[in-house]
Amino acid sequence: MKFWEYLLKIDRRVVFLVVGLSVLIPLIFPFYIKTNVMPTTQKLFDTIEEIDPGAQGILIAADYDPQTMPELQPMFIVLLRHSFARRIPVLVMSSYMQGIGLAKQGLDQVAEEFNSRAKTNADSIIYGRDYVFLGFPPLWLAAVLRMGSDISQAFPADYYKNRTASLEMMKRIKNYNDIGIVVSIAGSGIPQSWVTYANTRFGVKVGSGATAVMAPDFYPFLQTGQMSGMIAGLKGASEYEYLVNTKYNLPGPTPATKGMGSQSIAHLTILLLVVIGNIGYFASRRRR
Amino acid sequence: MQRKLPLMIVLVIGIAMLIQFFIPHKFSKDLYMNFLDWLGIIAAFALVLGLGSLINHHLDKIQRKRENWQYSWVTLIAIVITAIIGLFGGMEGKGPLPVQPQFILGNKLIVIKYSIQTIYDNVMTPLGGTMFALLAFFMASAAYRAFRARTFEATLLLVAAFIVMIGVVPIGYYISPKLPHLAQWIMDVPNTASKRGILFGVGLGIAATSLKIILGIERNWLGGK
Numbered sequence: 001m002k003f004w005e006y007l008l009k010i011d012r013r014v015v016f017l018v019v020g021l022s023v024l025i026p027l028i029f030p031f032y033i034k035t036n037v038m039p040t041t042q043k044l045f046d047t048i049e050e051i052d053p054g055a056q057g058i059l060i061a062a063d064y065d066p067q068t069m070p071e072l073q074p075m076f077i078v079l080l081r082h083s084f085a086r087r088i089p090v091l092v093m094s095s096y097m098q099g100i101g102l103a104k105q106g107l108d109q110v111a112e113e114f115n116s117r118a119k120t121n122a123d124s125i126i127y128g129r130d131y132v133f134l135g136f137p138p139l140w141l142a143a144v145l146r147m148g149s150d151i152s153q154a155f156p157a158d159y160y161k162n163r164t165a166s167l168e169m170m171k172r173i174k175n176y177n178d179i180g181i182v183v184s185i186a187g188s189g190i191p192q193s194w195v196t197y198a199n200t201r202f203g204v205k206v207g208s209g210a211t212a213v214m215a216p217d218f219y220p221f222l223q224t225g226q227m228s229g230m231i232a233g234l235k236g237a238s239e240y241e242y243l244v245n246t247k248y249n250l251p252g253p254t255p256a257t258k259g260m261g262s263q264s265i266a267h268l269t270i271l272l273l274v275v276i277g278n279i280g281y282f283a284s285r286r287r288r
Numbered sequence: 289m290q291r292k293l294p295l296m297i298v299l300v301i302g303i304a305m306l307i308q309f310f311i312p313h314k315f316s317k318d319l320y321m322n323f324l325d326w327l328g329i330i331a332a333f334a335l336v337l338g339l340g341s342l343i344n345h346h347l348d349k350i351q352r353k354r355e356n357w358q359y360s361w362v363t364l365i366a367i368v369i370t371a372i373i374g375l376f377g378g379m380e381g382k383g384p385l386p387v388q389p390q391f392i393l394g395n396k397l398i399v400i401k402y403s404i405q406t407i408y409d410n411v412m413t414p415l416g417g418t419m420f421a422l423l424a425f426f427m428a429s430a431a432y433r434a435f436r437a438r439t440f441e442a443t444l445l446l447v448a449a450f451i452v453m454i455g456v457v458p459i460g461y462y463i464s465p466k467l468p469h470l471a472q473w474i475m476d477v478p479n480t481a482s483k484r485g486i487l488f489g490v491g492l493g494i495a496a497t498s499l500k501i502i503l504g505i506e507r508n509w510l511g512g513k
Contacts, residue, residue, distance in 0.1 A: 012429050019428040033458040036468055066416030098416070101408035139331040142324045149321070159379075212456065219480040220487060235456055264459035266424065271453055273432040274446070281436050 004287065007280025015273060022269040026261035033260050034242075040222055041239040044183070044207045044229025048082055051180030057089035057173045061184040061194070062106070065098035068187030068211050073102060074237040074256035075185050075209035078244055080110040085248040088180070089169050090131040091151070095140040095190055100159065107133055113252050127160075128167040135159035141197065148176050148202040176204035181228060185209035191218060195226045209236070234259050295504045302502035343367070370407060377402035448474055 051058060060079055064072045083090045092107060094100045111125045118124040125131065134155040137143030146154035151174060152165040164170055172178065182198055184191040184206065191208035199206040205228040208218055212233030221227040231240050237256035244250060305323065308316045346360035377383040381401030390399040400406060437443040454460040455471020500506035 010432070015429045015432055016425045019425055023424065033462070035458045036461045036465075038468065038472060066413040067420040069413065069417055070420070098408075098412060101405060101412065104405070105409070138335070139328050142327040142331075146321070146324050149317075216475060216479045217483060219475055220484045223476070223480055233456065235458065238458070260458050264457040267453050267457045268459065270428045270431055271450060273428060274435045274450075277432045277435065278437055278446075281438075 004280050004283040007276050008284060010273075010276070018273070019266065019269060022265045023262050026265050027259075030258055031261045032257070033264060035235065035238045035257070035260065037239045037243060038232070038236065040230040040232060041236050041243070042229075043222075044231060045082070045240060045243045047181055047205060047207060047228040048079075048086070048088070048183075051086070051088050053086055053088045056178055056180035057091055057169070058083050059091040059093070059179050059182040061182060061186075061190075062092060062094040062099040062103035063096055063184050063186035063188070063190040064102070065096050065187075066102065069102055070259075071211050071234050071237075072185050072187060072209060073106060074234065074259075075231045075240065076103065076106045077110060077253065077255065078237060078240045079183055079185070079209070079231075080106060081113075081250060081252065082240070082244045082248075084110060084114050084125050084130070085244065085250060087130070089173060091134060091173065091179070092131065093134040093143075093155070094136050095186075097136050100136045104133065104159070107131065128162070129169055132164070132167055132169050133159040134164070141193075144194070144197045145201070148198070150175055176202040179204050181205040181207050183207040183209060185231075187211040187214060189214070189217060191227070192221065195221050199226050207231075234263055291507075291510060294510060295507070299502060299504060302498075306502075339367075370404070373402050373407060374404050377404070379404050381406065448478075 048058065058079075060076065060083070062076055080090065092103050094103050111127075111131070114123075114125045127133075134151075135158060137154065143154040152170055155164050158164050158167065176182075176198065182194055182204055184194045186208070187210070191206065191210065194206045194208075198204050206226065207229045208227055209231040210218060210233070212235070215230065215232035215236075218227055218230055222230055231237055234256050238254075238260050241254045241257050245252075245254065301323075304319070308320055343364065346363050349357050349360045350364075373385070375383075377385045381388065381403030383402070385402040388399055388401055390397060392398070435446060435449070437446050451467065452471045452474055454463060455467040455469075455474075460467040460471070497506060501509065
């Protein structure tokens with residue numbers, strides 16, 4: 001087989017091996033690459049910075065499942081860390097049955113991280129006072145619409161079977177008027193539905209955390225202002241980690257930033273494969 | 289009557305909900321809230337129907353020994369085990385299920401709880417993550433084989449993909465500080481323009497289909513022939 005033909009017919013297993021190594025090696029031997037913050041990430045960060053913790057809370061919707069967890073869970077974690085660092089009351093829900101397990105993992109992890117540093121009760125992150133986990137509504141659309149008038153009616157009981165209305169935090173967070181922003185983290189088009197039903201109808205600000213594949217779908221909403229910022233892909237999560245850790249000087253996990261080396265090398269490898277394929281294609285066409 | 293009654297319900301409620309949206313009166317709001325309650329009840333019934341349908345489908349597959357019928361056993365056994373653990377162990381493993389196995393790993397005591405969270409953490413999460421991770425390999429292989437600059441349009445796509453793929457990872461900034469901005473421009477302008485066009489089309493399509501359903505022109509949702 002001639003060299004040019006070989007470039008066109010690299011065995012699939014070789015491609016798999018090269019891609020696998022390009023992901024794996026930077027994870028085993030990590031290196032740090034400083035991220036440049038994109039405007040969409042900065043906008044979401046600024047919107048959350050503008051929330052008055054005494055007046056409004058944040059609703060984080062973990063609208064994803066384990067399939068997209070590696071890309072989206074770091075967003076959930078960093079948004080929680082940002083909210084807890086600012087002492088913004090946090091509501092968490094999930095439109096996916098499979099998302100509640102991940103949301104619980106994230107909540108437990110971040111609450112434990114903050115509580116391990118807390119010296120007083122006021123510093124601690126306490127369930128019911130600082131955050132509430134609403135769980136999964138059987139019919140998402142009905143819950144989203146109902147939350148416009150009363151969140152406790154949409155979720156009569158929280159994830160732990162407490163009466164939602166009886167929780168301390170819920171005495172001041174009644175409906176979307178008391179929510180500074182809803183951030184939907186999803187690997188699907190759900191953030192768009194939040195815009196349709198929560199932003200357009202009730203005027204609550206909506207932001208999104210999207211997989212890199214889904215992010216292009218939300219640019220029209222960012223441009224019109226119907227979405228107040230977006231974390232796009234693992235890179236967006238890394239940018240957000242940088243913003244939060246720089247502003248609040250928080251020690252702690254930065255899973256997205258750790259993944260940046262791996263993602264950079266994997267992207268370059270795929271591009272290199274495309275270049276090799278095209279060199280082979282043009283060279284063999286010229287020879288014919 | 290079997291077909292006319294559902295069509296009448298859809299017509300009346302569809303028009304009522306359209307009008308309700310524009311009337312800021314207490315009666316209108318109460319009506320809307322009632323319908324939201326009904327939606328929840330209907331969804332609960334749909335869940336039961338869905339479960340019944342899934343079980344029927346797999347039992348039928350096993351009985352007729354259709355292709356890959358053995359995997360239907362996996363589904364059915366998983367449904368039964370998950371249901372037992374869910375009903376008697378709950379989300380947190382605090383239910384009436386008996387002894388929870390425990391063993392020491394290194395110097396750590398491991399307790400296996402009979403809970404949905406245990407199934408979720410140890411089965412759902414790794415399986416879901418593995419499935420999605422495979423995508424990277426298939427995408428790389430497909431890009432290598434199919435991404436050829438054969439025509440002007442394909443070349444344009446290739447160049448845009450190159451800029452975006454390098455521009456959206458941190459290393460792109462070090463190759464050229466302009467690359468992330470160029471990638472952002474592609475997302476902000478050509479991408480947004482095309483997405484907006486698609487959104488308009490989809491929006492008009494949804495409005496047209498909804499009207500057709502309300503007016504009884506579109507009847508596929510009734511099922512049957």
